[in-house]
Amino acid sequence: MEVQTNIKNKDLVSKRRKQIITAASKLFFEKGFDQTTMREISRASGLTMGSLYDYVRSKDDILVLVYKDVIERFRSGLGLNEKADLDVNPGNLENILHRSMKQMYKLSKAVQLLYRESWSRRKNVHLQMREIDRTNVENFTRLLLKGQQEGSFQVINPVVTADLILLMVALPAIREWSLSNIDQEEVIDTVTKFILRGLSTEGRV
């Protein structure tokens, strides 16, 4: 699953790949994967064509690299470590939602790339994305179940609900252009409240 390389010096690999990721991210976010050429990445990263291919086997590899980087930045931005993930207390839900949406604003271009490319059949990214995605949904599902057992949430189908809420949280990224002239806090507040009311035990349905 790891992106391979011929280069032995680990530190160099990590340094060069940072260059690649930084350059490629910007380009992919702006123009999309297909519309970005290796030459552009080469130029923007300061690596020659040959070097580029010393640290990466293909253009697809770069997408994987960028993809992983986005995930990682998202996670670290949330202040969660890899293990704990979203597996938190139901009581924290509002807090989590709030922080997640903040992230969505910050990383909206990146999230858009993720959604876009998740549908293209690029094998590698595809598989990895789905794996991580599945984990996220599972973690969130557990949280909902916990809340349900504790009587703080009312949930019909936990898996569907988890999936749904994760989509709602992505609203700021997915619908960026549409919401661009609405105050950020207003958006976050509206969505958060909507989710909480949707989970609330008070309404009869």
Next chain:
Amino acid sequence: MEVQTNIKNKDLVSKRRKQIITAASKLFFEKGFDQTTMREISRASGLTMGSLYDYVRSKDDILVLVYKDVIERFRSGLGLNEKADLDVNPGNLENILHRSMKQMYKLSKAVQLLYRESWSRRKNVHLQMREIDRTNVENFTRLLLKGQQEGSFQVINPVVTADLILLMVALPAIREWSLSNIDQEEVIDTVTKFILRGLSTEGRV
């Protein structure tokens, strides 16, 4: 705004374009716009390269054609005419949501294409998509405001909420693979109920 053609016979244009749309839709849904070649569309549609370009000026034109077709199919599938659109009685909301999600299941590949390409900078489609999208959100916003005035809905920011609900309705399409082994009715029911509870006046927030 109309896609132009060299061909004078209107009936033929509409017949050939149907061929083109059918062929291209399948390919675009499957492989994406960039990964589909004109030759593939030519082969799949049964038109020679030259003929293809008699009915369409560019590959982008085909995307516009497919895009309009998806919108149209979605609309007609909802059983709403263009005028009435989504501007219906608040009491019908559940009904509308249900039918919309049914459509999302049926047209999931198409909806995925719409989302994917809405982010690429292909001007023509881009502009048209955003225009229609804006109209949809506005219509739904009006519906929410009406419901709010009549005391049947509780809404914080109607525009954001409209945008949010329209995204939620698209869940079956956007998250197709994730929900593939969950019963369709279960998904629709869960989402519908979640939305209704989110709009409910009973919960205090």
Next chain:
Amino acid sequence: MEVQTNIKNKDLVSKRRKQIITAASKLFFEKGFDQTTMREISRASGLTMGSLYDYVRSKDDILVLVYKDVIERFRSGLGLNEKADLDVNPGNLENILHRSMKQMYKLSKAVQLLYRESWSRRKNVHLQMREIDRTNVENFTRLLLKGQQEGSFQVINPVVTADLILLMVALPAIREWSLSNIDQEEVIDTVTKFILRGLSTEGRV
């Protein structure tokens, strides 16, 4: 040597060809032969593609048609009939030069086309152009010889001189852009005088 056609009705042929020539001339003058498409000629002439090819066998045929038309218009503009041609009284030389250059101004675009295409290897036009051209040179050569015998002209090589003078007369067309802001009469006068002095018996050489 005649451009052929399948159509029997002679009057119709001549009418339709006039349409073709008018349309094609404009386009050829403006964009050049290679850059003009048959579709454009079809549109501009008001004939359908099929009809076009009923009155003409190929695009090259149209060039021949346009070419002949230019020659004809040039001749008739000079007020000379085909027989007499340029074989006139030496005393008239100044008059002829003047009128010819007037024509060059009027038909400059056409003359430019002639020069341009005379160098391309388009067989038909090529041959016809050279034939007519040869005749012109021969006629003018005779005129010079006559003048020489009568002692009014001094000429080293009559053939070369004829060729040279015919080129000089074309100055307004060949160098159109360069001379565009110089008074027409001034140009004509300068060239005419230069030629006459070049032929003059007074200068010792």
Next chain:
Amino acid sequence: MEVQTNIKNKDLVSKRRKQIITAASKLFFEKGFDQTTMREISRASGLTMGSLYDYVRSKDDILVLVYKDVIERFRSGLGLNEKADLDVNPGNLENILHRSMKQMYKLSKAVQLLYRESWSRRKNVHLQMREIDRTNVENFTRLLLKGQQEGSFQVINPVVTADLILLMVALPAIREWSLSNIDQEEVIDTVTKFILRGLSTEGRV
């Protein structure tokens, strides 16, 4: 103004471009710009399609390259450096005319290309050609004025006369086929004498 390239090695660029110019010149001279394909240039130059486009951005670029090369060869063939150009002592006129026409014979195909393409609307070449052309005319105009002041030439309009003489000098190239069976020296002599007599102060006009 310079034709750009992706290649960094300057020497290589200049070597490969020589290949391209050599190959393209031959083809352009023979068949014209429009009738020459990139594949032909590729084959004739010994460069693959990809390489070709590494040294040149477009087919038009090649025309510019060929054009500049022709100008350069013409200049260096005259034995004049760029500065001195045609701005020489009036007494040398006969000498200059003679050498120029020698060049015209040698480079007739190239000069024909220049005239041909000067009329096509290919912006790049167009502009450059006109610029250089203007300079030539200006230089020659100055020479005539000097001669006029010194009393060695009689000139009506110096600009027109300069333009005219430069056209006359091109006779061997423009009228190549027509003059092909006349002795080269005879042609040059006839034209030179004609020009000198045309400028002569002895004839009254």
Next chain:
DNA sequence: AATGAATGAGTCTTCATTCAT
């Protein structure tokens, strides 16, 4: 005589990837 849709080889151009130095 007229129509105009159909053909398909051909055009210019791009780009991911490799490999000799």
Next chain:
DNA sequence: CATGAATGAAGACTCATTCAT
């Protein structure tokens, strides 16, 4: 490890010409 020139298949698009109606 680094360089960057070379490759060539593939891409979108054009257009003179034909022929069934």
